Amino acid sequence: MGFNLRGAxxxxxxxxxxxxxxxxxxxxxxxxxxxxxxxxxxxxEVYWKNASEQDKEAVCQQISQGLQ
Known part of the structure; x- marks a missing residue:
């Protein structure tokens, strides 16, 4: 039996x-x-499932800029 970390x-x-x-x-x-x-x-994951496409684009842009 596996432990469901996400569920926990x-x-x-x-x-x-x-x-x-x-x-x-x-x-x-x-x-x-x-x-x-x-x-x-x-x-x-919770954020992503509830974000608009515009919000998703913005967060991806911020993350990619932070990785530069």
């Missing part, structure tokens, strides 16, 4: 406020721990 993360963050989400992101970035990456990935 979603269950853990379900019902989070905007402030909770921001605190989670800031905390993950400040700590820089590898174990936080899956959670950030799930948050990004």
């Amino acid at each position: 993360i979603m269950a853990n963050i379900q019902g989070s406020t905007q402030e909770d989400v921001e605190a989670t992101i800031v905390d993950a970035l400040q700590k820089g721990e590898e174990k936080m990456l899956p959670g950030l990935g799930v948050l990004f």
